[in-house]
Amino acid sequence: MPGSVVACYTGPAGTNGVGSCASGTQTCRHDGFGYGPCTGEVTPARERCATPEDESCDGEPRCAQPPPWARGFGGPGIDEGWAIASDAYGNYYVSGSFEGTVDFGTGPLTSAGRSDIFFLKLDAAGSVLWSHRFGTQDNEHGGALTVDENGNVLLTGTYRVLPDQPGLDLNGCHLPAVNDYYTAFFVTQFDPDGNPIWCNGPYPSSDTRSVEQIAVDAHGDMYVVYLQWESAYLLKIDAASKSTLWVEGLPGYYVGGARLALDSTGNPVAVVTEGSSITDLFPSQFVVSKYAPTGDLLWLQHYQSSSDPWMGGGVTAHAVAINAEDEIFVTGDTDGSIDFGSGVLPAGSVLVKLDAAGEPMFSRSVRFGDRIALAPSGDIIIGGVGLAQLDASGTELWSVNFDAHAQDISWSPNGAVGVVGRAAGPVDFGTGPIAYGGGYADAYVATFNPPRSGDGTIALTGAVERATDFGDGPVPYAAGADAFVATMTP
Structure with a gap:
């Protein structure tokens, strides 16, 4: 009958009513001959590991977790992985730097100058989907990256193009030359296929040592922590114009490192390791500071060593992460002279937990203190020359050691942990020795499957x-x- 409505479903048999899949409706045409299109139905889609829904409608809401794997990429020069991030499907994006010619899995890439940037995408099983090289006759270095809520990738890096030379080409997106012969940094957004959506730079015009971390808030505004000379800075970039909204110098002098995380309301929290004013070399304290989205300082906490810096005393903060309750986790190292709120801890790596106001909640001696990532379940992964999994109270659940340093780690929604860095030989991460180019150092990417996955x-x-x-x-x-x-x- 014209105008009558019936249920319809065009997905595979056996999937209607399973997971997210549901039937739609179609209406009989006004002339009574047949029905119109099926509207409102939900058919199987690719599983999103980051959601609890069963988008593929196979009865299993979680993504399959591939076996662990490890890949080595290198040649005769210095090659290193700098940053790694996972998307909602369990793919990995990796940035770093390389010299000479390196095959990252999709054909050889050759640096134009001494050091160029590499940018890779690997699937959850470790297959390289695409690889890009960005560089000029000068030196470029891959920096921090992150995946936004739309699945696009924000990549940073440093570049130094002399005023009389062409700028830096980022796969079709062009950056102008840097003025005054300084090294600056850029931010570029790529789609999941590696095509640039936009790029902007240089930020700023003075000499940039490295881009340590980038984070995106709910409005799409970007926060970047970078090192310049002996100081660290926090910069906010407008989502629409890509211009700088403000720059704040982070507390500390003779800065050796800085990291960044955002809380649930978009307040950035930064950690900075400050060198000794006596020696200009040894770390003597670290600072945790929290800012409003306007750049106003909300609070800061100092943790300072009482040991003699000439004797190697000092403390460092290497990484920061924030959980769903806006509690702050900081990893670093101590010389055994500081009470972080739970008593003086022995020398070695530490995990310090603060509440949203910066007050101490607990501190623990831990196996590694260089990097940190949090799972939705509240579990903690820490990295260094290995990985360890902790529960929310800081109790160790699992650990593994390897002969390389974890420059960055990322917890994938499928429960795996991705690690990137550089190796000085054919390191075995548990799946056999990686390929090694025989140079000073090779970049590596490896995954591990801790016994407890991201959902608990x-x-x-x-x-x-x-x-x-x-x-x-x-x-x-x-x-x-x-x-x-x-x-x-x-």
Whole structure:
């Protein structure tokens, strides 16, 4: 009958009503001959690991977790990975720098000058989907990167193009030459296929040592922490114009490093390691500071060593992360002279937790203190010359060591942890030695599957000598000692 409405579904059989999939409706045409298009239906889509929904409508809302893998990329020069970030599907984006000719998996790339930027995308299983090179006759270095809520990638880097030379080409997006012979940094947004959406630079006009971290707030405004000479700065970039809204010098002199995280309302929190004013070399204190989106300082906390800097005393802050409750986690190292709020800790790596107002909640001695990432479950991954997984209270659950430094780590929504850095040989990250080019250092990317995934599920493996029930019925049992794999949710 004309105008009558019936249910419809054009997806694969067996998927209607499973997960996110649902039927739609179609209306009989006014002449009574057939029905119009099916509207309002939801058919299977690619699974988004970052959501609890089952978009693929296969009955399993979580993404499959591929086995761990490791890749080495290098040649005769110095090659290093600088930053890594995962998207909602479990893919990884990696930035870094390389010299000479290196094949990152999609064909050889050759630097135009001494050092060029590389920018890669790898799928969850470690296959390189595409690779890009950016560089001039001078030196360029890949910097921090992040993935925004739309799945686009914000890449930073430093470049130094003399005024009488062409600027820097970023896969079709052109940056002008840098004035006054200084090194500056840029910010570029790429789509998931590696095509530039926009690029802007130089920021600023003075000499930039490195871009340490970039973060994006809910409005699309960008915050960048970078090092310039002996100081660290926090810069905010407008989402619409891509121009600088404000720049604040972070507390500290003779700065050795700085990192950044945003809380739930877009307030940036920065950590800075300050060198000793006596020696200009050894770290003597670190500062944690919180700012409003306007750039106004809200609070700061100093943690200073009482040891003699000439004797190697000092403390450092290497990384910062913020959980859903706006509690702040800082990793670093101590010389054994400081009380972070839970008593003086012995020399070594530390984890310090502060509340949203900067007051101490707890501090722990930990295995590594260079990098940190948080899972949605509240678990913590820390990195250095290995990785360790901690629960929300700082208790270690799992760890692994390897013969390389973790420059950056990223927790993927599928529960894996991606690591990037540089290796001085054919390091074995647990899946066999990586390819090694034989130069001073090679870039590497590796993944690990901690026993507890990002959503809190615990994976177990071992052997049983009977038909053991792990909660969903006895496992099949043949004889002797049988291997098993089981998952549990606390």
